[in-house]
Amino acid sequence: MNYIELQLTVSPDYTDILTAELAELGYESFVETDEGLNAYITEDDFAETPVGEIVTKYADQTAIAYTFSSLEKRNWNAEWERDYEPIEVADQVRVRAxxxxxxARFRYDIVINPKMSFGTGHHETTAMMLQQQLSLDFVEKTVLDVGSGTGILAILAxxxxxxxxxxxxxxxxxxENARENAQLNDCRQVSVFQGTIADVDPTHRFEIILANINRNVLLAEIPTYVQLLTPGGHLLVSGFYEHDAPDIEQxxxxxxxxTKDRLVKNQWTCLSFL
Structure with a gap:
């Protein structure tokens, strides 16, 4: 089956909301790029008109444009196996397929097999979140992983x-992918559900909350995270550029x-709060 690749040129602040909009249209996988967002859907399910309507909806809020093309049928597993290289964090964590x-040189060995061929989680923000996690004590702690993706942060926890x-x-x-990866790593403490922060039981409390998403979502949801934190709990956030860090901190x-700590890599930022 052939796929359509939709390439959106847009500010990173809008990639999450556009991902949600396109998912409603049946797009199956997404990759954030330097230009914005790539999204993938089978040719049979593709229609240009709904895409144009979404672009028009946000055109008065941000500069946005799109192109699309058909991808020839190929062995996607072979594609990502060829390109997927292990990542190493602070000489302690190794993420591999x-x-x-x-x-054996690494203390924490994490096996991540992406469900979709279009993303392996090897972003700067992921590496920084993993590095920040190494500075915390997770023993017997309750943890919340917001927007978990492959589940990599929950698995390290x-x-x-x-x-x-x-x-x-x-x-x-x-x-589905996070559940599979948790099973691959024999992490029975990890449970995964489909939803948003609004679906988390407000009576539950967490000692550590991990949120690797984007600026707009963080600004809207940080007060909710704090309500879910135990007194003295830790909040780790990333998914935004260095110039957005002051707004997140405020x-x-x-x-x-x-603010407890900060990391910056290629203009991306990760902040730790207590």
């Missing part, structure tokens, strides 16, 4: 001793959080 051999790690994502394929400080 199941076809890579184990490297479990490997670091978390008592439980609740993860969620809006995408059905991401939820929102966190308004909820009485204190």
């Amino acid at each position: 199941s076809f890579h051999s184990l490297d 479990a490997k670091m001793g978390a008592r439980s790690a609740l993860a969620f994502d809006i995408e059905e394929w991401a939820v 929102k966190a400080h308004e909820t009485n959080l204190i």
Whole structure:
């Protein structure tokens, strides 16, 4: 079956909301790019008119344009196996696919097999979140992973001793993938559901919350994260550029959080709050 690749040129602030809009149209997978967002759908399910309507909907809020093309049928597993290289974080974490051999030099070995061929989670923000996690004590802690994707952050939390790690994502394929990856890593503490922060039981409390999403979502949801945090709990956030960090910090400080640490890589930023 052939796929259509839709290429959107848009600000990174809008990639999450456009992902949600396109998912409603049946797009199956997404990749954030330097220009914006690529989305993929089978040729049989593709229609240009609904895409144009979405672009028009946001055109008065941000510069946005799109192109699309047909992808020839190919062995997607072979494609990502060829391109997927393990990542190493702070000499302690190694993230690999199941076809890579184990490297015993690393304390934490994480196996991630992306469900879709179009993304492996090797973004700067992911690496920084993993690095920040290494500075925390997860032993017997309760953890919430917001917008979990492949489940990689929840899996590291479990490997670091978390008592439980609740993860969620809006995408059905991401939820399935996170569950599969948790099973691959024998992380029974990890549970995953499809939904948003609004679907998390407001009576639950978490000692560590991980949120690798984007600026707009973080600004809207940080007060909710704080309500779900135990006193003295930690909040780790990423998914935004360095120039957006002051806005994120201000929102966190308004909820009485204190900045503990920050990492910057290729203009992307990760912040840790207490």
